[in-house]
Amino acid sequence: METLVTPVLDFISAHRAWAPALAFLFAFAETAALVSLLIPSTAILIGVGGLVAAGALDFGPIFVGAALGALAGSTLSFWLGRRYGQEIVSAWPLSRRPDLAERGRSAFARWGAGAVLIGHFFGPLRSVAFLLAGAAAMRAAAFQLANAPGALIWAYVTPKAGELGGDALGAVWRSLGA
Numbered sequence: 325m326e327t328l329v330t331p332v333l334d335f336i337s338a339h340r341a342w343a344p345a346l347a348f349l350f351a352f353a354e355t356a357a358l359v360s361l362l363i364p365s366t367a368i369l370i371g372v373g374g375l376v377a378a379g380a381l382d383f384g385p386i387f388v389g390a391a392l393g394a395l396a397g398s399t400l401s402f403w404l405g406r407r408y409g410q411e412i413v414s415a416w417p418l419s420r421r422p423d424l425a426e427r428g429r430s431a432f433a434r435w436g437a438g439a440v441l442i443g444h445f446f447g448p449l450r451s452v453a454f455l456l457a458g459a460a461a462m463r464a465a466a467f468q469l470a471n472a473p474g475a476l477i478w479a480y481v482t483p484k485a486g487e488l489g490g491d492a493l494g495a496v497w498r499s500l501g502a
Contacts, residue, residue: 329364333371337380344389347372351393351479355444357401357412357455366447366482373486377494383487390479394444398454398471405458413459432460437470444474 332350336343347369354365369390375381404412413419431439440462443453457467 329367329371332368333375336372337375340381343372343375343381344385347386347389347483348393348396351390352397353393355394355397355401355450355454355475357404357452359397360450369482370486370489373483373488374490376483376487377490383483386483387480390483391476394475394479395472398440398444398475399468401452401454402458402462402464402467402471405455406461406464407458409455409459409461412455429456429460432457432462436462437466440467440470441474444471444478 332346336346350363350365350368353363354360354369360366369386372381372386373383376383376386413422435442440453440457443449443457446453454467454471
């Protein structure tokens with residue numbers, strides 16, 4: 325994971341103008357069905373928050389890029405689930421654990437939009453939560469009513485965690501007289 329995270333953060337630090345677009349790309353990858361299993365987007369976005377703490381980037385454009393990316397990725401996943409739900413659920417890697425797909429459908433039937441909102445905040449589930457919402461035939465309006473605030477909160481909290489962590493480390497460093 326570090327083999328990808330460090331070069332990406334170095335690139336973003338050296339090319340500030342690309343930061344919002346890359347925040348979009350990595351947030352999209354984190355919320356797009358199954359892509360987040362391949363790309364350490366959350367680690368990158370937390371690292372971007374650290375660059376904000378270091379003064380290398382401004383938070384606002386990062387948040388906007390990440391929010392738009394999270395909305396786009398989760399919405400695409402939802403529509404893929406609506407269109408190809410059963411085919412996707414029966415394909416690898418979900419086919420290896422059919423009980424998970426059924427539990428996902430049950431969660432959306434039971435909690436509806438709340439499952440979408442919470443889906444933004446649970447790592448590996450994030451990559452399939454929105455896909456399963458579509459496969460469970462959740463209404464698009466109900467999906468977006470939960471998806472939009474979930475995506476916005478996630479896009480704020482993820483890089484902000486890196487920024488706050490960077491601020492805390494900076495304060496400790498300064499208190500040590502370094």
